[in-house]
Amino acid sequence: MKSLVRAPSSVGAMNRVCLLLLVGALLALPWADLALYPVDPWQELGRIGHGLLLPAWDEPRILLEAVGQTVAFALLAVVISAPAGLILAMLFHWRLVRVFCATIRSVHELFWGLIFMQLYGLSATTGLLALLVPFAGMFAKVFAEIFEQQARDPALTLAPGLAIGKRYAYTLIPQALPALLSYTRYRFECALRSSAILGFIGLPTLGFHLETAFKQGQYAEAGTLLWAFLVLIATTRFWLRPWLLPVYLPVAAWLLPDTIGFSNGGYFWQFVSEDIWPATLRTGDLVGTLDWYGRMLSEQVWPGLLQTLLLTQLALVLTAGVALLVYPLATYALAGPLLRWPGRFLLLVLRSIPEMVLAFVFMLLCGPSGLPAVLALALHNGGLIAFLIANASDAEQQASRQRPDDPRGLLRYAYIETPRRFPALLALLFYRWEVILRESAILGILGITTLGFYVDSAFEELRYDRAFLLIAVTALLNVWVDAVSRRLRHWARPEYHARLRCRQPYRAC
Structure with missing residues (x-):
C-alpha cells in the first residue's frame, strides 16, 4: 500500500518562523532591562499633549x-x-x-x-x-x-x-x-x-x-x-x-x-x-593587549551586546503586532473611504517621527530603561510596515472589484486581508530587522545600556580605541543579523516551497 507525503508548505514555514521569533522574544523578556521608574507620566503626557495642540515658536x-x-x-x-x-x-x-x-x-x-x-x-x-x-x-x-x-x-x-x-x-x-x-x-x-x-x-x-x-x-x-x-x-x-x-x-x-x-x-x-588601537597593541605588548580585550569583552562588549540583542528581539515581535493592529485603520477595504484618512494620518505620524525622538519622549514617561527603546522601535517600524501593507491593500482593491458575498469587518480582516498581506508583512519585517538592530544599538546615546551607551561614553572620554572596538562589534552583529534575516526570508517565501514541491511533489512510501 502506498502513502503520499507532501513537501513542506509555505504556510507551515511561515508559522514556524513566526513561532521562532515569538519564542525568542519570550526568552528575552526576563533578561531585558524593562524596568519602570517612579515618574508621573500622566502629568508629563498632559504637558506634551498641550504643547502639541498649542505649538509656539518665538x-x-x-x-x-x-x-x-x-x-x-x-x-x-x-x-x-x-x-x-x-x-x-x-x-x-x-x-x-x-x-x-x-x-x-x-x-x-x-x-x-x-x-x-x-x-x-x-x-x-x-x-x-x-x-x-x-x-x-x-x-x-x-x-x-x-x-x-x-x-x-x-x-x-x-x-x-x-x-x-x-x-x-x-x-x-x-x-x-x-x-x-x-x-x-x-x-x-x-x-x-x-x-x-x-x-x-x-x-x-x-x-x-x-x-x-x-x-x-x-x-x-x-x-x-x-x-x-x-x-x-x-x-x-x-x-x-x-x-x-x-x-x-x-x-x-x-x-x-x-x-x-x-x-x-x-x-x-x-x-x-x-x-583607534589600544596602547598595548601599538607597543607590542601581547599579554597586555589580550588583557585589555578580555576586560573590554567582559565589562562592555558582552553587556552591551546582550541588551542590544534582547531589545531588538522584543522590538521585532512587537513591531509585527503593531503593524497587524494598525494597518486595517488605513485601508479602504476595512476602514472605508472616510475613516481610512485618520488611520493614514496616524501612520504618517508613526513612520515620520524618528525612533530617537520617540524614545526620548518615552524616557520622560517611563524612565531610563530599555522599555522606551522597545516602544519607540515598535511604533516607528510597525507604522512604516503598516503603511506599506495598507498601500498594497488599496492597490489591490482598486484593481479588482469586491464580491457581494465577501465578509466584512473582523471576518474580512481575519480571513481575507491578513492572510493575503502576511507574506509581505513577514518579508518587510525581516528587512527591518537589521534596521531595528542598528537603532537599538544607537539608542544607547540616550542612556539605555546597549552598545551605543558604551560607544558614546568612549567618545566622551576620548577613548577612541574602545569606541572603535565597540563599533566594529556592532557592525559584525549587523552583518550577522542581515545574513540570518535573508536566510529566514528566503525560507519563508512561497516560491521557495513551490520549487520544493516541483522537485518532489509526492513520493511513494
Missing part, C-alpha cells in the same frame, strides 16, 4: 534655518550616495564589494557622525559623510536586488565583451528605472529622519532644537518642531521634483552650517593608525 528664522539645514543634509547626501550605490550595485557580484557595502551600512549614521566629528569637528563635512557613507551601502544592496529581479533576455542581444557599464545602461537600468526612482524617493524620506537626528550629536538640524526643547520642558516649542517635521515629510511628493534639483542643490550647499571646531583632515592618519 524665533521663526531659527526654525526655518533648522528645517533648511535638515533638508540640505538629506538632499546632498542622497544626490551623492545614490550614484555611488548604483556603481557599487553594478559590481555587487564581487564578494569584496558585497562585504564592503555590508560593513559601511551596518554602522549607524550617528556612529559615523561621532567618528567623523573627531576628524572634521561639527561641520557640514561631518554631517554629509555620516549620511552618505551608510546610504551608499544601502543603495548598493537594494539596487542590486532590483537588478536581480529584471529580465535577462535583453542582454542576449548585446555584443560579447561589452563593458559592464554599457551592459547595465542598455538593459537593466532602463527596465529597473521606475523601481530605482521609487526607492530613491523613499531613501530621501529616510535621509530626512536621519538628518534630523544628527542634531543629537550637535549639528544644527531639527533634532538639535528638539532635544533642547524636550530637556528644558518647552513642549510648545517641541510641538512646533514636530509639526514642522511632519509637514515636511507629508509634503515631500509635492515639492521634491526632479526638474527642480538644479535649483535645490546650490541652495542646499548654501544652507549647510558653518564649522564649529576643526575642519581639516590632517588628523586623519593619526586617528586611523594610532588613536
Whole structure:
C-alpha cells in the first residue's frame, strides 16, 4: 500500500518562523532591562499633549534655518550616495564589494557622525559623510536586488565583451528605472529622519532644537518642531521634483552650517593608525593587549551586546503586532473611504517621527530603561510596515472589484486581508530587522545600556580605541543579523516551497 507525503508548505514555514521569533522574544523578556521608574507620566503626557495642540515658536528664522539645514543634509547626501550605490550595485557580484557595502551600512549614521566629528569637528563635512557613507551601502544592496529581479533576455542581444557599464545602461537600468526612482524617493524620506537626528550629536538640524526643547520642558516649542517635521515629510511628493534639483542643490550647499571646531583632515592618519588601537597593541605588548580585550569583552562588549540583542528581539515581535493592529485603520477595504484618512494620518505620524525622538519622549514617561527603546522601535517600524501593507491593500482593491458575498469587518480582516498581506508583512519585517538592530544599538546615546551607551561614553572620554572596538562589534552583529534575516526570508517565501514541491511533489512510501 502506498502513502503520499507532501513537501513542506509555505504556510507551515511561515508559522514556524513566526513561532521562532515569538519564542525568542519570550526568552528575552526576563533578561531585558524593562524596568519602570517612579515618574508621573500622566502629568508629563498632559504637558506634551498641550504643547502639541498649542505649538509656539518665538524665533521663526531659527526654525526655518533648522528645517533648511535638515533638508540640505538629506538632499546632498542622497544626490551623492545614490550614484555611488548604483556603481557599487553594478559590481555587487564581487564578494569584496558585497562585504564592503555590508560593513559601511551596518554602522549607524550617528556612529559615523561621532567618528567623523573627531576628524572634521561639527561641520557640514561631518554631517554629509555620516549620511552618505551608510546610504551608499544601502543603495548598493537594494539596487542590486532590483537588478536581480529584471529580465535577462535583453542582454542576449548585446555584443560579447561589452563593458559592464554599457551592459547595465542598455538593459537593466532602463527596465529597473521606475523601481530605482521609487526607492530613491523613499531613501530621501529616510535621509530626512536621519538628518534630523544628527542634531543629537550637535549639528544644527531639527533634532538639535528638539532635544533642547524636550530637556528644558518647552513642549510648545517641541510641538512646533514636530509639526514642522511632519509637514515636511507629508509634503515631500509635492515639492521634491526632479526638474527642480538644479535649483535645490546650490541652495542646499548654501544652507549647510558653518564649522564649529576643526575642519581639516590632517588628523586623519593619526586617528586611523594610532588613536583607534589600544596602547598595548601599538607597543607590542601581547599579554597586555589580550588583557585589555578580555576586560573590554567582559565589562562592555558582552553587556552591551546582550541588551542590544534582547531589545531588538522584543522590538521585532512587537513591531509585527503593531503593524497587524494598525494597518486595517488605513485601508479602504476595512476602514472605508472616510475613516481610512485618520488611520493614514496616524501612520504618517508613526513612520515620520524618528525612533530617537520617540524614545526620548518615552524616557520622560517611563524612565531610563530599555522599555522606551522597545516602544519607540515598535511604533516607528510597525507604522512604516503598516503603511506599506495598507498601500498594497488599496492597490489591490482598486484593481479588482469586491464580491457581494465577501465578509466584512473582523471576518474580512481575519480571513481575507491578513492572510493575503502576511507574506509581505513577514518579508518587510525581516528587512527591518537589521534596521531595528542598528537603532537599538544607537539608542544607547540616550542612556539605555546597549552598545551605543558604551560607544558614546568612549567618545566622551576620548577613548577612541574602545569606541572603535565597540563599533566594529556592532557592525559584525549587523552583518550577522542581515545574513540570518535573508536566510529566514528566503525560507519563508512561497516560491521557495513551490520549487520544493516541483522537485518532489509526492513520493511513494
